[in-house]
Amino acid sequence: MRYFFSFLIKNHFFFLFLLLEIFSFSFIIKHNRYQGSKIINGTNQVTGSFFTGANNVSDYFKLSAINRELSEEIAKLKTTSINQINIADSIVIQPDTNYRFISAKVINNSTNRRSNYLMLNKGSNHGIEADMGVVSNKGIVGIVIGVSENYCTLMSVIHKNAKISAKIKKNLQLINLIWNENSYKNGTLTDIPTHINLKKGDTIITSGFSLIFPEGIMIGTFENYKTDKGESLNSAVLNFSTDFNNLNYVYVIQNINKKEQIKLTKDSQHE
Amino acid sequence: MNNIITKNILRFIVLILIQVLILNNIKFDGYLNPYFYIIFILLLPLETPKWLLLVSAFLLGLGVDFFMKSIGINAAASVLVAFIRPGLINYLSTGKDIEPNMHAGIKDFGFRWFFSYSLVLVFVHNFVLYFLDIFSFNEFFITFYKVLLGTAFTLFLIIISQYLFTNMKNK
Numbered sequence: 001m002r003y004f005f006s007f008l009i010k011n012h013f014f015f016l017f018l019l020l021e022i023f024s025f026s027f028i029i030k031h032n033r034y035q036g037s038k039i040i041n042g043t044n045q046v047t048g049s050f051f052t053g054a055n056n057v058s059d060y061f062k063l064s065a066i067n068r069e070l071s072e073e074i075a076k077l078k079t080t081s082i083n084q085i086n087i088a089d090s091i092v093i094q095p096d097t098n099y100r101f102i103s104a105k106v107i108n109n110s111t112n113r114r115s116n117y118l119m120l121n122k123g124s125n126h127g128i129e130a131d132m133g134v135v136s137n138k139g140i141v142g143i144v145i146g147v148s149e150n151y152c153t154l155m156s157v158i159h160k161n162a163k164i165s166a167k168i169k170k171n172l173q174l175i176n177l178i179w180n181e182n183s184y185k186n187g188t189l190t191d192i193p194t195h196i197n198l199k200k201g202d203t204i205i206t207s208g209f210s211l212i213f214p215e216g217i218m219i220g221t222f223e224n225y226k227t228d229k230g231e232s233l234n235s236a237v238l239n240f241s242t243d244f245n246n247l248n249y250v251y252v253i254q255n256i257n258k259k260e261q262i263k264l265t266k267d268s269q270h271e
Numbered sequence: 272m273n274n275i276i277t278k279n280i281l282r283f284i285v286l287i288l289i290q291v292l293i294l295n296n297i298k299f300d301g302y303l304n305p306y307f308y309i310i311f312i313l314l315l316p317l318e319t320p321k322w323l324l325l326v327s328a329f330l331l332g333l334g335v336d337f338f339m340k341s342i343g344i345n346a347a348a349s350v351l352v353a354f355i356r357p358g359l360i361n362y363l364s365t366g367k368d369i370e371p372n373m374h375a376g377i378k379d380f381g382f383r384w385f386f387s388y389s390l391v392l393v394f395v396h397n398f399v400l401y402f403l404d405i406f407s408f409n410e411f412f413i414t415f416y417k418v419l420l421g422t423a424f425t426l427f428l429i430i431i432s433q434y435l436f437t438n439m440k441n442k
Contacts, residue, residue: 013321017354020329024350027336027343028403043337047291050338054292110295110339112304113404117340153340182413245298 048151328353
């Protein structure tokens, strides 16, 4: 026993190194498996306040870009409201009141890794919960995975574990979106039936089947096929409409009837 | 002695903040990102106890990880760098006398020594960081290319900071 201890002390540098690496790797593996783990939530409040401080400074340099984005958004809203009035003249359409939008600001954002996260300046105090979808005025952004009182963390759409139900706008064919590209500009479309013929520039939107994103939110446009031989379903490269490297204001989507929908799904599975 | 400890604690905090608040926002082409905070381990005093070297590297990495939501990745890479450091210093310094008051920097060891010292450690750090992030060797060459670019960028900042923040005049 004495020899064992003297051996440990003699090689303490190596054993301490081993111990710390084991700690680190257990963190990595745990974190990989459980998205939105306690670690993310527990540190949100602290890291959030730091990011807010830094954000207040960097905001001044982005004012003109933000202004332009907002005026574009207003223009878009005005067009849609005029179109709606025209439709309402002939047919009565009930507006979809299932979703509510909460505006929030991006205070931290990463694009350079395989697991990319964003942080927003709104949290449970503002009605944000886990599993809510987040969009920008250009397209989808991510999904809320961790909430603290005043901040929330998103898993970006450009995250290796992100999988989003999408569809092709022109023929409503259901497909899936994942991200295993090396660039934040492109995503991967999977499960495209081989008989479907896509052309460059075809629009891909959300399917609305996931309870997280409403139907018809812009994801991006088709770029080209990836030729994976011997597979019955094609996969393809997509150009994101969202510029993940330049996100300022986003909207968190609250699905008001989500609980009811989940309950209904569960009930029907029991039958 | 106390002076050195306070200096290093301050450096520890400032480097984490610089990394997460400023450098992480530099994203050339969306992915090229310098991991400059590792300079903390490079510049620790030569007589730092070995266990303290490892523990401070672990805390440094974990601190950065909390902000980047990449729990464990930066910690693992930093601890490995701290583990290699004493052996590397011995290997590079054969034939040179290491005096008690010397600092691991360009001023005391010269440009060539410091360049190869930083090159090895920064490369190891970037290599571990990028491959742990991807967690597979599937796209080895693309990832390796990113490691090389990241190493070059970080090394550039480290060398520049040596000239900016140390008094180069002879003692």
